[in-house]
Amino acid sequence: xxKEDILKAVSSVIDPEVGVNIVDLGLIYEVNIxxxxxxxxxxTMTSRGCPMHQYLIDEVKKNIKKQxxxxxxxxxxxxxxxxxxxxxxxxxxxxQLGWKNEK
Amino acid sequence: xxxxxxxxxxxxxxLLLSALYTALLRLGFNLPEFPAGAIQHGxxxxxxxxxxxxxxxxxxxxxxxxxYFAPIFIAAGSLMSLVFNLGFVGLVFIVAGxxxxxxxxxxxxxxxxxxxxxxMMLGSFCFAVGNILFASGMAVPQIIFLWLGYLILTIxxxxxxxxxxxxxxxxxxxxxxxxxxxxxxxxxxxxxxxxNAALIFAFFYIALAIWFYFNDIIRATIKAAGQPRFTAIGxxxxxxxxxxAGVILIVYGFQNTGYVYDAFIHSIMLGFVFSMIFVxxxxxxxGVFRQPVKYSNRFYIHLILLQITLAGRVYSDLVIDNLFxxxxxxxxxxxxxxxxxxTAFSVYQGKKES
Numbered sequence: 001x002x003k004e005d006i007l008k009a010v011s012s013v014i015d016p017e018v019g020v021n022i023v024d025l026g027l028i029y030e031v032n033i034x035x036x037x038x039x040x041x042x043x044t045m046t047s048r049g050c051p052m053h054q055y056l057i058d059e060v061k062k063n064i065k066k067q068x069x070x071x072x073x074x075x076x077x078x079x080x081x082x083x084x085x086x087x088x089x090x091x092x093x094x095x096q097l098g099w100k101n102e103k
Numbered sequence: 104x105x106x107x108x109x110x111x112x113x114x115x116x117x118l119l120l121s122a123l124y125t126a127l128l129r130l131g132f133n134l135p136e137f138p139a140g141a142i143q144h145g146x147x148x149x150x151x152x153x154x155x156x157x158x159x160x161x162x163x164x165x166x167x168x169x170x171y172f173a174p175i176f177i178a179a180g181s182l183m184s185l186v187f188n189l190g191f192v193g194l195v196f197i198v199a200g201x202x203x204x205x206x207x208x209x210x211x212x213x214x215x216x217x218x219x220x221x222x223m224m225l226g227s228f229c230f231a232v233g234n235i236l237f238a239s240g241m242a243v244p245q246i247i248f249l250w251l252g253y254l255i256l257t258i259x260x261x262x263x264x265x266x267x268x269x270x271x272x273x274x275x276x277x278x279x280x281x282x283x284x285x286x287x288x289x290x291x292x293x294x295x296x297x298x299n300a301a302l303i304f305a306f307f308y309i310a311l312a313i314w315f316y317f318n319d320i321i322r323a324t325i326k327a328a329g330q331p332r333f334t335a336i337g338x339x340x341x342x343x344x345x346x347x348a349g350v351i352l353i354v355y356g357f358q359n360t361g362y363v364y365d366a367f368i369h370s371i372m373l374g375f376v377f378s379m380i381f382v383x384x385x386x387x388x389x390g391v392f393r394q395p396v397k398y399s400n401r402f403y404i405h406l407i408l409l410q411i412t413l414a415g416r417v418y419s420d421l422v423i424d425n426l427f428x429x430x431x432x433x434x435x436x437x438x439x440x441x442x443x444x445x446t447a448f449s450v451y452q453g454k455k456e457s
Contacts (some may be wrong), residue, residue, distance in 0.1 A: 016386055016398070018268060018324055019331030025268075047264045048215045049223060051163040052390040083215070086267050098323040099270045 001068060003031045006039060009067040013059040015052075020096055022056060026088025029079060038073040039064065046084045053078055106393055111159055114178045116443075118155060121186050122147035123436045130432040131425070139188035145243050148372065149250045150197060150234060151181030156387075157257060158204040161211070163391050170207040176200030194238035201231040218280065219264040225287050226256030236294075244359035247368070248293035248304060254376050255345075256287065259311065262338070265320045275318060282311045301357035309349035312342040330385065330398040333406070337382030340410055344374020347417070362428070366420035373413045373435060381406050384446045396446055397453040405442045412438055 010031075011023040022028060022043070030042035041060060045053050057076045064074050089097075126148075127134055128141035137143070158173035177200035184193025208224040233249035263279070286307035293300035319342075321335035348370035355363045380387075385396035415431035 016330050016389070017265065017334060018320060019327045019329070020268075046267065047164075047219070049161060049164050049211050049220060049261075049264075050390070051160045052386065053164070054393060055389045055395070058393070080214070089268065093268075094270075096323065096327075097268050097320065 001033060001036065003033060005067075006031045006033065006041075006064060009064045010041070010060050012063045012066075013056060015056075018097065020093045022060075024090040024093035024096075026084060026090065026093075027056075037071050039071055039075070041074070041076045042079050043076060044079055044084050048080065108159070108163060108392055109394075111155070111174060111178070112392060114182070115152065115156055115159070117186070118147060118151040118178060118181055119439075122152050123439060126436055127433065130429045132429070132433070137186075139185050143185045145247075145250075145368075146237065147181065147185050149254065150177065150201075150237070151185050153254060153376070154197075154201065154204075154230065154234075155181065158200065158207070160387065160391050161204065161207050165207055165211060167207070167210070170203065170210075173200045173204035173207060176203065191238070194234075198231070198234050198238050201227070201234045205231045217264075218276075219260045221260075222263060222283055223257050223260035226253045226260060229253040229256065229287075229290055242359075244364070245294070245297065248290045248297070248300060251368075251371055252287065252290035255308070255371070256283075258341075258376065258379050259283070259315065262315055262319055266318050269318065269320055269323065271318055275314075279311075279314050279318065282307055282314055286311055297359075298357055301352050305349040305352035309346050312345035312349070316342045333398070333400075333402055334382040334386075336403075337378045337406055340406070341375040341378040344370050344378065344413070347374065351417075351421075362420040362423050365428070366417045369413065369420075369435075370417055373409065373416075377409060377439065378406070381409060381442055384442060385449070388446060388450060394450045395453045396449045397456065399445075399449055399452075401445060402449075405438055405445055408438045408441065409435070 007023055007028065010028055011021040013022045014020065015022060015025060018025070025046070027045065028041065028043050030040070032040040034040060043057070043060065045056070057078065060076050061074045064071060086094075121137070122144060124134070125137050125141045125144035128137055129144045155174045155178040158177055159171075162170035162173060176196045180193040180196025180200060182193070183189040183196065184191070205224070205227045208220070208227040212220040212224045229249045230253035233246045233253065236246045236249070237243070286304065289300050289303035289307055292303060316339070319338060321338045324331040325335035325339065326332075327335075348367055351363065351367045351370060355367075357367075358364050381402075385398055385402070388394045388396045412431050412434035416428060416435060419425075419428035419431055
């Protein structure tokens with residue numbers, strides 16, 4: 001199990017308002033695989049005033065569990081530093097949300 | 104109980120049902136009396152139902168124990184004064200709750216010092232001031248702009264937050280800022296001269312609706328599918344109704360009672376605010392109450408019905424047809440109930456599948 005595999009599982013979590021997955025939105029800051037059955041994730045939200053954080057954390061855990069049933073411990077920590085900016089969005093997300101000529 | 108937030112749900116529903124029941128009384132249906140009187144319809148909708156729901160949403164986001172006193176006090180105070188007519192003490196609770204809500208927004212803005220939080224904080228300030236004036240005995244039409252301002256600034260702050268995912272020039276942001284501050288100033292001018300303020304309000308509100316039409320993330324999400332597209336269509340209706348409300352205000356001037364007042368208020372409350380609520384109900388249920396809602400195209404039924412019945416209501420108001428106004432108003436109430444039925448069914452479906 002690699003970090004990329006975890007990110008792939010997490011990218012099934014879609015922000016319901018904008019329809020873009022949270023990995024492409026740049027909300028996932030860190031993925032640490034401690035051992036074969038434990039994962040630590042650091043993620044952020046675009047706004048501190050948004051009440052969706054717990055829902056998204058639950059979804060992240062659910063989607064990892066779905067793909068890797070042998071993982072027993074998933075810790076998701078909500079962090080605010082560094083603050084999210086649109087520079088963290090992937091090119092795919094930007095394209096989906098109408099940015100043109102982005103490299 | 105594992106999910107304590109769910110304890111709020113029955114109270115919020117009672118406040119909404121009270122607001123809807125008093126709506127029917129205000130429309131002239133011959134129904135048993137309401138303890139606090141039909142006159143509380145506006146306060147029940149804005150202060151009780153929306154005030155409690157929005158402050159709960161903020162408390163969940165802030166994850167601070169004290170912030171929950173805002174929805175607790177607002178809901179308890181509303182039940183005391185606006186539902187059961189138990190006198191002044193409930194109004195004191197409402198004021199206390201709205202000041203805590205404002206304090207929560209100050210905390211949030213200090214933690215994340217960005218324009219959209221400032222806008223929502225200004226909205227919560229309008230709510231607190233409006234509620235203090237309401238508790239001191241000022242009539243609803245005198246403070247209506249502060250209350251509307253609270254809801255509009257809260258929604259526009261949230262929309263502005265999402266525009267950060269869009270490529271927007273600095274020039275556009277500065278224009279948006281100017282429009283927001285102009286709009287905010289009209290809310291307080293209304294306390295000195297409501298008729299002059301109404302024109303300023305109308306101008307900035309229309310301009311803001313146009314600004315958001317061009318800059319909101321809906322420009323991209325309307326081309327998507329499923330829930331993002333549904334949300335975008337609801338917002339699009341919301342901006343359209345904002346323009347209609349502004350035009351009504353410019354053409355007829357501000358009237359503090361009667362048919363034109365009804366048309367103006369409901370263009371904003373149902374057209375803008377409830378269109379927003381209709382499309383965000385799945386997100387609120389998932390985020391605040393942690394009850395995932397399975398999105399369904401069936402949701403378009405209540406969204407479109409809201410637009411049709413509101414158009415009928417506003418048209419009947421403007422041509423002064425009381426009978427049609429009454430029945431379109433009744434249909435508005437049914438549409439809101441349908442929203443809850445549809446959403447509850449989708450929560451049930453979601454649970455069954457998971």
